[in-house]
Amino acid sequence: MFGSLALETAIGLALLFFAVASLASAIAEGVSRLLRKRAKDLEETIGMMLSGSTTFDDAAKRTLELFKGTSIYRSADMAASRGRRWFRTDAGPAYLSARSFADAIDELTDKLAETPVEGLNKRLTHLKVEARI
Numbered sequence: 001m002f003g004s005l006a007l008e009t010a011i012g013l014a015l016l017f018f019a020v021a022s023l024a025s026a027i028a029e030g031v032s033r034l035l036r037k038r039a040k041d042l043e044e045t046i047g048m049m050l051s052g053s054t055t056f057d058d059a060a061k062r063t064l065e066l067f068k069g070t071s072i073y074r075s076a077d078m079a080a081s082r083g084r085r086w087f088r089t090d091a092g093p094a095y096l097s098a099r100s101f102a103d104a105i106d107e108l109t110d111k112l113a114e115t116p117v118e119g120l121n122k123r124l125t126h127l128k129v130e131a132r133i
Contacts, residue, residue, distance in 0.1 A: 039080070039092035043068075046096075052119030063120045070111075072096075072104035 032038060044056045047064030051057075067073060076093035096104070109124045 033091075036092060036094075038094035042094060042096065043092065046101075050120050050123050052123055059119060066120070067104060067108060070104040070107045072100050072107060076100065 043064055044060070046067055047060035048054065048056055050067060051059040051063040053060050068077075073093070073096075076096060080091045080093045105124070105127055109128050
C-alpha cells in the first residue's frame with residue numbers, strides 16, 4: 001500500500017499496541033468500578049486527612065462517618081448510585097470537587113461545635129480560620 005514493508009509493519013504494530021492498550025485500560029477501569037476502588041480510596045483519604053492520622057484507624061472511621069452525614073456527601077452518594085441497577089447500587093462517589101468538599105466542611109463546622117474526634121477538632125478550627133481570611 002505504501003510501498004515500504006517497514007512503514008506498513010510500523011503502522012500495523014502501532015495500531016495493534018493502541019488496540020491492546022485500550023482493551024487493557026477498559027478492563028482495568030471495569031474491575032476498578034466493580035470493586036469501588038476509587039470510592040474507597042476517597043473515603044479513606046478524607047477520614048485520614050480530617051482526623052490527622054496517618055492510617056485508617058478508628059478516629060479516621062469516626063471522622064468519615066461525620067463527614068458522610070453532610071448533605072453534600074449524601075447528594076454525591078445518591079448521584080453516584082443513580083442509574084445502577086445490576087451490580088453495585090452502593091457505588092459511593094469516586095470524586096468530590098474542591099467546592100463540594102469545602103461546602104461539606106463548612107456544613108460540618110456549622111453543625112458541630114465540638115466533635116468526638118480530637119484531630120478533627122483541630123483541623124476544622126484551622127480550616128474555619130483560613131476560610132475567614
